[in-house]
Amino acid sequence: MTPAARLAAAIEILDLVIAAARDGGAAADTIVQRYFSTRRYAGGGDRRGVRALAFAAIRSLGERPETGRAALIGHLRAHEPELLALFGSGGHAPAALEPGEAEAAAGLAPAWLMEKLGRRFGEATEGQVAALLERAPLDLRVNRLKGTREEVLPMLEGAEGLDLHEDALRIESGVNVEALAPFQDGLVEVQDAGSQRASAALAVQPGETVLDLCAGAGGKTLALAAAMANEGRLVASDSDRGRLSAMPARLARAGVTIVEPRLLDGGREAEMLADLEGACDAVMVDAPCSGSGTWRRNPEARWRLTPVRLARLIEEQARLLALAATMVRPGGRLTYVVCSLLPEEGSAQVAALLAARPDFKGLGEEVLLTPQQHGCDGFSITSVLRIS
Numbered sequence: 209m210t211p212a213a214r215l216a217a218a219i220e221i222l223d224l225v226i227a228a229a230r231d232g233g234a235a236a237d238t239i240v241q242r243y244f245s246t247r248r249y250a251g252g253g254d255r256r257g258v259r260a261l262a263f264a265a266i267r268s269l270g271e272r273p274e275t276g277r278a279a280l281i282g283h284l285r286a287h288e289p290e291l292l293a294l295f296g297s298g299g300h301a302p303a304a305l306e307p308g309e310a311e312a313a314a315g316l317a318p319a320w321l322m323e324k325l326g327r328r329f330g331e332a333t334e335g336q337v338a339a340l341l342e343r344a345p346l347d348l349r350v351n352r353l354k355g356t357r358e359e360v361l362p363m364l365e366g367a368e369g370l371d372l373h374e375d376a377l378r379i380e381s382g383v384n385v386e387a388l389a390p391f392q393d394g395l396v397e398v399q400d401a402g403s404q405r406a407s408a409a410l411a412v413q414p415g416e417t418v419l420d421l422c423a424g425a426g427g428k429t430l431a432l433a434a435a436m437a438n439e440g441r442l443v444a445s446d447s448d449r450g451r452l453s454a455m456p457a458r459l460a461r462a463g464v465t466i467v468e469p470r471l472l473d474g475g476r477e478a479e480m481l482a483d484l485e486g487a488c489d490a491v492m493v494d495a496p497c498s499g500s501g502t503w504r505r506n507p508e509a510r511w512r513l514t515p516v517r518l519a520r521l522i523e524e525q526a527r528l529l530a531l532a533a534t535m536v537r538p539g540g541r542l543t544y545v546v547c548s549l550l551p552e553e554g555s556a557q558v559a560a561l562l563a564a565r566p567d568f569k570g571l572g573e574e575v576l577l578t579p580q581q582h583g584c585d586g587f588s589i590t591s592v593l594r595i596s
């Protein structure tokens with residue numbers, strides 16, 4: 209592909225990303241993969257170049273643009289103006305620029321989200337959001353059931369241990385982890401260091417009865433099982449069949465045998481978890497959220513969120529948190545986690561629980577992790593204790 213043809217391809221991809229963000233469609237990464245799966249003429253360099261261009265545009269524009277063309281023009285104007293000369297250069301180039309043509313404005317995030325984040329971060333907001341839009345590093349968790357970080361570090365070139373958690377290490381991004389022997393042998397899993405820290409907040413012990421209510425494909429479940437030394441009972445539930453079905457292969461690779469995956473019907477969760485009511489030593493609620501802490505990986509997610517979508521998520525989080533509290537035994541713990549930095553999705557939810565359930569008390573303050581301060585995804589982590 210010529211450089212001009214790459215611009216045209218980036219515009220087509222941006223159009224698809226904008227439509228998907230508006231209509232609740234696929235993630236940008238998936239869109240890029242699908243786009244190239246039907247364009248075999250594009251070589252590896254073309255694919256990487258177009259992807260980088262499209263993602264750079266997504267990162268540099270705060271509000272969801274009207275069109276892919278306006279998005280790319282706005283991005284290039286701010287960051288690579290010399291490429292604008294390729295518009296209208298013939299062949300597969302984008303059409304020539306029109307006088308006064310629409311172009312998207314550079315920015316960090318939609319104004320309504322900047323306002324909410326401003327309530328959390330005050331004068332530090334711009335720096336915090338800018339860090340949320342950088343490229344994410346590649347973190348691994350050492351599976352303590354099979355080895356220690358000291359044993360694994362020499363097996364991975366350039367890997368370094370991280371302070372956030374004793375099992376966390378970082379390797380060069382872009383490495384195909386699944387091809388590495390330590391991954392195939394179940395010695396390491398891909399997991400952001402912040403997510404590892406969130407799993408550790410529940411402080412599970414071997415032999416306990418634990419519920420991971422929103423377990424997804426088992427990222428935190430695996431970390432919990434390792435911390436339990438694969439002893440006890442760990443029920444991993446989720447309402448998404450697709451996500452849950454990815455878990456057994458991961459459990460097998462990690463040598464984890466204590467996990468009971470359980471598919472829940474939305475709305476019938478309490479009934480389907482009745483056997484655990486008041487019986488769990490520890491409950492993890494890794495609630496569905498806006499994902500505002502993971503914009504490094506999915507920068508288009510900030511174009512996807514609307515006040516109505518956020519309100520629905522907040523309602524569902526409150527419902528799941530209240531349900532989870534009914535599963536905790538007197539003396540047991542609950543950790544509520546969201547990969548979001550919006551206050552209403554985090555500590556405000558736990559404050560509401562504590563107001564409604566005087567038999568619970570807070571276990572310390574909310575722990576807030578941010579890319580700027582901790583070098584990991586953004587997380588809000590709050591733990592509570594059932595006192596009676």
Ligand SMILES: C[S@@+](CC[C@H](N)C(=O)[O-])C[C@H]1O[C@@H](n2cnc3c(N)ncnc32)[C@H](O)[C@@H]1O
Nearest residue numbers: 421422423424426427428446447448494495496
């Ligand atoms: C943040 S993700 C969980 C990620 C996972 N814990 C991990 O560490 O990889 C939130 C999960 O909540 C699940 N979820 C949404 N509604 C639910 C419900 N009513 N009951 C249980 N899980 C639900 C979603 O399917 C999603 O997998």
